[in-house]
Amino acid sequence: MNSPQNSSPSPQTPGPAALPTRGRVLVHAAVIYDAVQPLVTLGQEARLNRWLAEQISLPDGEQVLDVGCGTGLLTVQIARGNPGLHVIGIDASRPMIDVANRKRSSSDCRFQQALGEDLPFPDSHFAMVTSALFFHHVDRDLKQQTLQEIYRVLKPGGELLIADMDKPYTLLGWAMSWTAWKLFRQPEIKENMDGVLREEIETAGFLNLTELSRFSGYIRVLHARRGS
Template identity: 30%
Template structure:
């Protein structure tokens, strides 16, 4: 995320309630399962979960394929505390780091994933994060993003009534206008495509896939 600019969980920093809200309001099982299938972790790979939050998806990755190295990075220490507890309960080993995308410099990964993070970041920070993730990926490395995308009709109204009330308009509106695929391409990724779309009572969550050029 941005070096300073990011919106805390639920727009308020109420991390304890974050998992419950995501589960109830976003059809979490549906889009997380789709994201896991699209990531398709392979034994021996290194996968970065950018903005890992409370660690749900990082733990899913490690549980699905124990022989991958999973690095979960997030600036919120309270969220990481919950993430560590989840990993311990699941009996899996995930590398948790407190930091931003720029703090990954020097790492190398086969895939980077991110879920429900980019809509909370200013446009300039979204762009910087995609550029940083491009640099950390190996040639043909995969980028998978699950986040709020272009909102149309009823979905736009629901998005305004929920996500934008919690997280504000300035950072979330570019997502609602469909900016993410363009930002990913501008960062240098290729083969950018939408692979799924999940309608929820908080708006449409879009799954995007892209690759670092060979």
């Protein structure tokens, strides 16, 4: 765990293209990510991010963290849909953070290169942590480490909102997940298809785990809380 820092805006630091992690960090994909993502989600990317942002109901001034933010598509949607909140997105990829900073940063929507499993924030800092399509990029142990880090930085009673690959619920969703698993040789995807994310969320200590919605045949939205 990094030593706690506050979450004030950090100037863009020249760092490695990818912070060291077992997670699958997207470096070269950053330049095409925004164009490709709507295709990967069968045209649902904007609807999914809007829907996620609409689930947030927090008092003004609260802080929200978006883990594995990529180019900041969800992060900015949260900030735009919830003026008054302070949103920060983190990703292990510097090119992703560069794109996010260039296209989407503002005083209430900031981006920082950091690892999900080693969050550079103090304990009990955020009212909510979100994450979209990140957890199928990390193996089971890293899923657990990241969830424990999220638990640590959440305030007591704080909310976890995850949209990710999970048990497919349509034939097309199953075919897409299976193809991605085989094509990218990514066992982390198979773990998600087997539903391990829910087990890991509960193992990390979260309470009241529920499925809020489903998208694109293979994405499920999970919500849970840190105990008070």
